[in-house]
Amino acid sequence: MTGPGLAYAAPTPAEYCALRLATGLSAMDQAAAVAGLPASWCAVSLRDGDELVGMGRMVGDGALFLQVVDVAVRPDWQRRGLGRRIMAALMDDARRRAPAGVIVTLLADGEATKLYEQFGFRLSAPRSQGMLLRL
Template sequence: MTVAAQLSLEVPGSGEYRALRVAAGLSAMSEEGAALGLPASWCSVCVRDQGELIGMGRVVGDGGLFLWVVDIAVTPARQGQGWGRRIMQVLMDEIRARAPARTMVGLIADGSAHQLYEKFGFRLVAPGAQGMLMRV
Protein backbone atom coordinates (compact mmCIF):
# COMPACT_ATOMS: atom_id res chain seq x y z
CA MET A 1 0.00 0.00 0.00
CA THR A 2 1.37 3.42 -0.96
CA VAL A 3 1.00 6.19 1.58
CA ALA A 4 0.09 9.55 0.02
CA ALA A 5 2.34 12.51 0.65
CA GLN A 6 1.44 14.46 3.78
CA LEU A 7 1.27 18.22 4.29
CA SER A 8 1.97 19.61 7.77
CA LEU A 9 2.77 22.85 9.56
CA GLU A 10 6.46 22.44 10.34
CA VAL A 11 9.80 24.08 9.65
CA PRO A 12 12.08 22.08 7.34
CA GLY A 13 15.61 21.17 8.35
CA SER A 14 18.37 23.39 7.02
CA GLY A 15 19.94 20.83 4.69
CA GLU A 16 16.71 19.60 3.17
CA TYR A 17 15.46 23.18 2.80
CA ARG A 18 18.57 24.20 0.91
CA ALA A 19 18.48 21.09 -1.29
CA LEU A 20 14.81 21.52 -2.23
CA ARG A 21 15.29 25.18 -3.15
CA VAL A 22 18.03 24.25 -5.61
CA ALA A 23 16.15 21.21 -6.97
CA ALA A 24 13.07 23.35 -7.59
CA GLY A 25 15.09 25.97 -9.49
CA LEU A 26 15.25 28.60 -6.75
CA SER A 27 18.49 30.31 -5.73
CA ALA A 28 20.88 28.60 -3.34
CA MET A 29 20.94 29.82 0.24
CA SER A 30 23.79 29.65 2.74
CA GLU A 31 23.91 27.18 5.59
CA GLU A 32 24.37 30.07 8.01
CA GLY A 33 21.39 31.96 6.60
CA ALA A 34 19.15 28.90 6.77
CA ALA A 35 20.20 28.16 10.35
CA LEU A 36 19.27 31.70 11.40
CA GLY A 37 16.23 32.25 9.21
CA LEU A 38 14.26 29.02 9.33
CA PRO A 39 13.52 29.10 13.09
CA ALA A 40 12.26 32.69 12.68
CA SER A 41 9.53 31.64 10.21
CA TRP A 42 6.13 33.11 11.04
CA CYS A 43 4.55 30.03 9.46
CA SER A 44 6.02 27.10 7.56
CA VAL A 45 4.51 24.21 5.62
CA CYS A 46 6.23 20.99 4.54
CA VAL A 47 5.02 18.27 2.21
CA ARG A 48 6.66 14.91 2.86
CA ASP A 49 6.48 11.61 1.03
CA GLN A 50 7.73 8.81 3.27
CA GLY A 51 9.73 11.37 5.25
CA GLU A 52 11.35 13.02 2.21
CA LEU A 53 10.70 16.74 1.77
CA ILE A 54 9.00 17.17 -1.63
CA GLY A 55 7.41 20.59 -1.14
CA MET A 56 7.46 23.58 1.17
CA GLY A 57 6.41 27.16 1.69
CA ARG A 58 6.95 29.77 4.38
CA VAL A 59 5.67 33.12 5.60
CA VAL A 60 8.16 35.51 7.17
CA GLY A 61 7.78 38.99 8.60
CA ASP A 62 6.93 40.94 11.71
CA GLY A 63 3.56 39.24 12.20
CA GLY A 64 1.52 42.39 12.43
CA LEU A 65 2.33 44.91 9.74
CA PHE A 66 4.14 43.04 6.98
CA LEU A 67 4.30 39.39 5.94
CA TRP A 68 6.05 37.85 2.93
CA VAL A 69 5.23 34.52 1.31
CA VAL A 70 8.53 32.86 0.41
CA ASP A 71 10.08 29.52 -0.51
CA ILE A 72 7.13 28.03 -2.40
CA ALA A 73 8.94 25.05 -3.88
CA VAL A 74 8.02 21.57 -5.08
CA THR A 75 10.49 18.98 -6.29
CA PRO A 76 10.39 18.71 -10.11
CA ALA A 77 9.07 15.13 -10.06
CA ARG A 78 5.99 16.29 -8.09
CA GLN A 79 5.29 19.57 -9.89
CA GLY A 80 1.99 19.83 -11.73
CA GLN A 81 0.17 17.75 -9.11
CA GLY A 82 -1.40 20.64 -7.19
CA TRP A 83 1.08 20.77 -4.32
CA GLY A 84 1.93 24.43 -4.86
CA ARG A 85 -1.76 25.31 -4.64
CA ARG A 86 -2.21 23.21 -1.48
CA ILE A 87 0.84 24.78 0.16
CA MET A 88 -0.46 28.26 -0.65
CA GLN A 89 -3.92 27.41 0.68
CA VAL A 90 -2.54 26.37 4.08
CA LEU A 91 -0.33 29.47 4.28
CA MET A 92 -3.24 31.75 3.33
CA ASP A 93 -5.52 30.04 5.85
CA GLU A 94 -2.91 30.76 8.56
CA ILE A 95 -2.54 34.38 7.42
CA ARG A 96 -6.30 34.95 7.46
CA ALA A 97 -6.65 33.32 10.88
CA ARG A 98 -3.69 34.95 12.64
CA ALA A 99 -2.69 38.22 10.96
CA PRO A 100 -4.29 41.46 12.17
CA ALA A 101 -6.58 43.40 9.84
CA ARG A 102 -4.75 45.48 7.22
CA THR A 103 -1.52 43.44 7.42
CA MET A 104 0.27 43.85 4.10
CA VAL A 105 1.15 40.48 2.56
CA GLY A 106 3.60 40.39 -0.30
CA LEU A 107 5.53 37.97 -2.47
CA ILE A 108 7.72 37.90 -5.54
CA ALA A 109 6.42 35.63 -8.29
CA ASP A 110 8.97 33.97 -10.56
CA GLY A 111 7.99 33.48 -14.20
CA SER A 112 4.32 32.66 -14.62
CA ALA A 113 3.80 31.79 -10.92
CA HIS A 114 1.80 35.01 -10.57
CA GLN A 115 -1.09 33.10 -12.15
CA LEU A 116 -1.23 30.81 -9.11
CA TYR A 117 -0.92 33.69 -6.64
CA GLU A 118 -3.68 35.70 -8.32
CA LYS A 119 -6.07 32.89 -7.36
CA PHE A 120 -5.34 33.76 -3.72
CA GLY A 121 -6.03 37.48 -4.15
CA PHE A 122 -2.55 38.79 -4.96
CA ARG A 123 -2.30 41.45 -7.67
CA LEU A 124 0.61 42.66 -9.78
CA VAL A 125 1.67 46.10 -8.59
CA ALA A 126 3.46 47.44 -11.71
CA PRO A 127 3.42 50.06 -13.08
CA GLY A 128 2.28 51.82 -9.90
CA ALA A 129 5.11 50.25 -7.91
CA GLN A 130 8.21 48.22 -8.72
CA GLY A 131 9.60 45.35 -6.68
CA MET A 132 13.25 45.58 -5.77
CA LEU A 133 15.73 43.10 -4.29
CA MET A 134 19.31 43.17 -3.09
CA ARG A 135 21.49 40.24 -2.05
CA VAL A 136 24.37 40.83 0.37
Protein backbone atom coordinates (compact mmCIF):
# COMPACT_ATOMS: atom_id res chain seq x y z
CA MET A 1 0.00 0.00 0.00
CA THR A 2 1.39 3.39 -0.97
CA GLY A 3 -0.68 5.37 1.51
CA PRO A 4 -2.99 8.31 1.07
CA GLY A 5 -2.59 10.62 -1.90
CA LEU A 6 -1.25 14.11 -1.27
CA ALA A 7 -2.69 17.15 -3.03
CA TYR A 8 -1.91 20.83 -2.71
CA ALA A 9 -5.52 21.70 -1.93
CA ALA A 10 -7.50 22.70 1.13
CA PRO A 11 -10.17 20.33 2.44
CA THR A 12 -13.79 21.38 2.21
CA PRO A 13 -14.95 23.52 5.14
CA ALA A 14 -17.03 20.64 6.54
CA GLU A 15 -14.09 18.22 6.29
CA TYR A 16 -11.77 20.78 7.85
CA CYS A 17 -14.04 21.33 10.86
CA ALA A 18 -14.62 17.59 11.32
CA LEU A 19 -10.91 16.69 11.15
CA ARG A 20 -9.98 19.39 13.66
CA LEU A 21 -12.48 17.90 16.13
CA ALA A 22 -11.44 14.30 15.41
CA THR A 23 -7.80 15.14 16.15
CA GLY A 24 -8.41 17.09 19.35
CA LEU A 25 -7.81 20.54 17.88
CA SER A 26 -10.17 23.35 18.86
CA ALA A 27 -13.53 23.65 17.14
CA MET A 28 -13.83 26.12 14.29
CA ASP A 29 -16.98 27.69 12.88
CA GLN A 30 -17.84 26.35 9.43
CA ALA A 31 -18.72 29.84 8.14
CA ALA A 32 -15.27 31.01 9.22
CA ALA A 33 -13.73 28.02 7.42
CA VAL A 34 -15.62 28.97 4.25
CA ALA A 35 -13.99 32.41 4.40
CA GLY A 36 -10.58 31.38 5.71
CA LEU A 37 -9.58 28.27 3.80
CA PRO A 38 -9.37 29.97 0.37
CA ALA A 39 -7.01 32.55 1.92
CA SER A 40 -4.43 29.86 2.74
CA TRP A 41 -0.98 30.65 1.39
CA CYS A 42 -0.51 26.90 0.97
CA ALA A 43 -2.79 23.99 1.82
CA VAL A 44 -2.19 20.25 1.72
CA SER A 45 -4.73 17.42 1.95
CA LEU A 46 -4.08 13.70 2.34
CA ARG A 47 -6.87 11.46 1.09
CA ASP A 48 -7.56 7.76 1.10
CA GLY A 49 -9.85 7.70 -1.91
CA ASP A 50 -12.36 10.46 -1.24
CA GLU A 51 -11.81 10.41 2.53
CA LEU A 52 -9.73 13.15 4.17
CA VAL A 53 -7.19 11.61 6.55
CA GLY A 54 -4.78 14.52 7.03
CA MET A 55 -4.23 18.21 6.32
CA GLY A 56 -1.95 21.14 6.89
CA ARG A 57 -1.80 24.79 5.90
CA MET A 58 0.44 27.82 5.86
CA VAL A 59 -1.02 31.28 6.25
CA GLY A 60 0.64 34.66 6.07
CA ASP A 61 1.91 37.25 3.63
CA GLY A 62 4.34 34.90 1.89
CA ALA A 63 7.21 37.37 1.97
CA LEU A 64 7.87 38.41 5.56
CA PHE A 65 5.96 35.92 7.70
CA LEU A 66 4.33 32.52 7.31
CA GLN A 67 2.69 30.41 10.00
CA VAL A 68 2.15 26.66 9.89
CA VAL A 69 -1.37 25.84 11.08
CA ASP A 70 -3.86 22.97 11.04
CA VAL A 71 -1.39 20.09 10.79
CA ALA A 72 -3.65 17.18 11.67
CA VAL A 73 -3.88 13.46 10.93
CA ARG A 74 -6.94 11.40 11.78
CA PRO A 75 -6.18 9.27 14.88
CA ASP A 76 -6.60 5.92 13.08
CA TRP A 77 -3.96 7.04 10.52
CA GLN A 78 -1.40 8.38 12.99
CA ARG A 79 2.07 6.87 13.54
CA ARG A 80 2.51 6.21 9.80
CA GLY A 81 4.66 9.22 8.88
CA LEU A 82 1.75 11.25 7.50
CA GLY A 83 2.43 14.31 9.65
CA ARG A 84 5.95 14.25 8.27
CA ARG A 85 4.60 14.06 4.69
CA ILE A 86 2.34 17.05 5.35
CA MET A 87 5.17 19.10 6.83
CA ALA A 88 7.56 18.14 4.04
CA ALA A 89 5.06 19.29 1.41
CA LEU A 90 4.41 22.59 3.21
CA MET A 91 8.11 23.29 3.72
CA ASP A 92 8.99 22.31 0.14
CA ASP A 93 6.40 24.78 -1.13
CA ALA A 94 7.68 27.52 1.17
CA ARG A 95 11.25 26.96 0.02
CA ARG A 96 10.14 27.12 -3.63
CA ARG A 97 7.93 30.20 -3.41
CA ALA A 98 8.88 32.35 -0.42
CA PRO A 99 11.89 34.66 -0.54
CA ALA A 100 15.00 34.03 1.53
CA GLY A 101 14.62 35.38 5.03
CA VAL A 102 10.89 34.73 5.45
CA ILE A 103 10.11 33.89 9.08
CA VAL A 104 8.06 30.71 9.53
CA THR A 105 6.39 30.19 12.91
CA LEU A 106 4.05 27.66 14.48
CA LEU A 107 2.49 26.64 17.78
CA ALA A 108 3.32 23.04 18.69
CA ASP A 109 1.00 20.97 20.85
CA GLY A 110 2.62 18.46 23.20
CA GLU A 111 5.05 16.06 21.59
CA ALA A 112 4.58 17.61 18.15
CA THR A 113 7.80 19.55 18.79
CA LYS A 114 9.65 16.35 17.83
CA LEU A 115 8.08 16.43 14.37
CA TYR A 116 8.73 20.12 13.81
CA GLU A 117 12.34 19.92 15.01
CA GLN A 118 13.00 17.54 12.09
CA PHE A 119 12.29 20.49 9.79
CA GLY A 120 14.59 22.92 11.59
CA PHE A 121 12.13 24.54 13.98
CA ARG A 122 13.47 25.41 17.43
CA LEU A 123 11.78 26.57 20.60
CA SER A 124 11.97 30.35 20.78
CA ALA A 125 11.87 30.57 24.60
CA PRO A 126 13.28 32.21 26.61
CA ARG A 127 14.07 34.87 23.99
CA SER A 128 10.40 35.05 22.98
CA GLN A 129 7.17 33.43 24.13
CA GLY A 130 4.24 32.34 21.99
CA MET A 131 1.00 34.09 22.85
CA LEU A 132 -2.53 33.87 21.50
CA LEU A 133 -5.94 35.44 21.90
CA ARG A 134 -9.11 33.83 20.61
CA LEU A 135 -11.92 36.31 20.02
